[in-house]
Amino acid sequence: MKIKLASSYGFCYGVKRAIKIAEEHPGSATYGPLIHNKDEIDRLKSSFDIGLVESFGEAEQVDSIVIRTHGIPKNELKMLKAEGKEIINATCPYVTTPQQIVERMSREGYSIVVFGDRNHPEIKGVVSYAEDPRDAFVVLEESELESLPLKSKVAVVAQTTRKPADFLEIVNALVLRAKEVRVFNTICNATFENQDAAAELAKEADMMIVIGGKHSSNTKQLHSICKNYCEESYLIENENELDPAWFEGKELCGISAGASTPDWVVQNVIARIREIEEVTRALRSE
Amino acid sequence: MKIKLASSYGFCYGVKRAIKIAEEHPGSATYGPLIHNKDEIDRLKSSFDIGLVESFGEAEQVDSIVIRTHGIPKNELKMLKAEGKEIINATCPYVTTPQQIVERMSREGYSIVVFGDRNHPEIKGVVSYAEDPRDAFVVLEESELESLPLKSKVAVVAQTTRKPADFLEIVNALVLRAKEVRVFNTICNATFENQDAAAELAKEADMMIVIGGKHSSNTKQLHSICKNYCEESYLIENENELDPAWFEGKELCGISAGASTPDWVVQNVIARIREIEEVTRALRSE
Structure with missing residues (x-):
């Protein structure tokens, strides 16, 4: 079975860039969560010691602050600078x-x-x-x-x-x-790019796997778009939800992911699908 | 019978202004007709000696040139100025x-x-x-x-x-x-003001008289709008087309006029309607 990723999926440009910037500043703290994905926040903490502060008061207690993609109000930025904080600005361009x-x-x-x-x-x-x-x-x-x-x-x-x-x-x-x-048309088309790419892929695939939070509105919309073109479209949060029965007799499995889904989650899903295939083949040849 | 003029009718602000400017410069010539109404062009000629030139070559032959509401290309204006012409600029603001x-x-x-x-x-x-x-x-x-x-x-x-x-x-x-x-929303609402005012008046009037050229698209549209609200709506070019039968038993006669209809034509129509009323009253009392 062929596995094909949508030409655009998962994190947008700004989020990818913000995570990279954070990784380059171990020991800093992000002002607000960098992404709506607990696993990714945990990974940044355990691998890069990136903390998280949720309020301006908390932000004033740390030395190096990562501004997330959303940006922050001008006066807060000014105050943090005046207080001598190191500002790591990952505001999306x-x-x-x-x-x-x-x-x-x-x-x-x-x-x-x-x-x-x-x-x-x-x-x-x-x-x-x-x-x-x-x-x-x-x-x-x-x-x-x-x-x-x-x-x-x-x-x-x-x-x-x-x-x-x-x-x-x-x-x-x-x-x-x-x-x-x-x-000034300041709308970013990242959301639509993921949607359009998922639709294109769903048209040719036998089945679609959409990876993302079950409560994430953008993931649910991706799933709904895929279902429109491909009846067998499944929404999963991670590889543990994969069902071997889904893949029987399929030739092309398409994959997309919500805007808050880290790529390593996607890679884990792909790896597990390959495992399932091997197990199925082994069982068949027994 | 009451006669009521639409709250907005006839010439727009720019055309009224241009005619006034032309009248203040007897002996000049307008570059292109000031208005699509031959009677008004003739009046300006006979009363104020305002000529008419139709091409740039002709414009170069006269001393004082009235620029009409439409304006002219920048380079033509520049050339006329360079040639020492008196420019009377009636371009609509x-x-x-x-x-x-x-x-x-x-x-x-x-x-x-x-x-x-x-x-x-x-x-x-x-x-x-x-x-x-x-x-x-x-x-x-x-x-x-x-x-x-x-x-x-x-x-x-x-x-x-x-x-x-x-x-x-x-x-x-x-x-x-x-x-x-x-x-830049540079659309002028004069056309729509005449139309809206005609519609309002047509709603309350027993009959409507729309004065303007029978081939003028804006006059025809005014007439069509009036007919929509008042069945007895007549389109005439001048007072000679009025039919005394139209006014029998009417209480309110509304009047509107196309964008190229001079006010003196409207006043002539009103005067003639009053005459018709007097003649009718006299005949009745005989």
Whole structure:
């Protein structure tokens, strides 16, 4: 049986980069979890002595702080620097961009609209870069725009993980209202790349294995996309959930993984599938 | 019978302004007709000696040139100035704005997309303000964008008379493609103001009179909107077409006029309706 990985799966560019940066700084602590995967956090702790602090107060107690992909609010960064901390900045470059845009547009006198979830760490960071907090507004729905005291010049950015179609709704409402709308499409297509690659692979595979958290919404969506094209699509968290019966008579097994699934988990799954194949072959030849 | 004018009708702000400017410069000539209405052109000629030149070659033969609302290409303006002509600039301020935007955005290194008709005088003028003609593109359809060599930073303006919904289609395609899209909503709502006002009036009137050219598309659209709300809606070019039978038993006669209909034509129609009423009353009392 052939095993084929989706052309894009698992960690996005920014998370891979952040983990690499953390590994290069043993003994530091990440401010917030680097990834929503306990196994990977444990691995970083045991192999690289990377700690985890969950609040600003805790962050002030450590010497070397890794800023995760989401970034942090500007004033927190400033305070940590003022306190002489070593800052290891692993903010995703796709998140640094909207931070810089908000800072620049705010300086140039634009009202700022940030399309995203005001409670998400990425957005808390991005919006904090406005020179005057009264110039920046976070919205999730077009209807929220109505009551905003926007100037005639508006700049708009999006949370990196939003859907482009939803962003366009906000943009359209602004274009009909303001004289100038400066639209920065800061949406990252990593999520969609994994989804598109999984769909392509599911079309040709006899079966699909999707590896990721059973409660992870992005993993569940990957699984649902795979099922749409390939009836025999299974969602597993790790290699222990593999069932030898799944592979009987199959020619091509496709594999994808959620955005929080480390590659070593994927490799463990592949290794176990090969073991299952060998055991099955041995049993058959007995 | 009460006669009520729509709250907005006839000439838009820019055309009214241009005619006033022309009247203040007797003996000058307009470069292209100031308005698509022969009676008004004739009135300007007989009352203010305002001539009409149709080509750049002809424009070079006169001393004082009125630039009409649409504006003219930048190089023509420059040449006329260099030749020492008196330039009476009646370009609509709503058209000057996109001209200036194109000039500024082109200087700042943006690709320019102009949403409009490349053969329309307004657009020929607007697009001519790009510092480098290779930076500016005129499109009418979203599909035309695909093959354009756009940079990552794009500025977009619209012909003043376009529909906002069509403009948004272009904007959306650009947002999905470029890193930054600077959207300048340069659409003027004068056309829609006349339409909305006509619809409101037609709802309450017993009958509607729409005054304008029978071949004018904006007048025909006004008439069609009125008919939708008021069955007895008539399209006439002037007072000679009024039929006394229309007014029998009516309580409220609404009036609107196309964008090329001078107000004196509207006033003539109102005067004639009053005459018809008096004649009818006199006949009744005999």
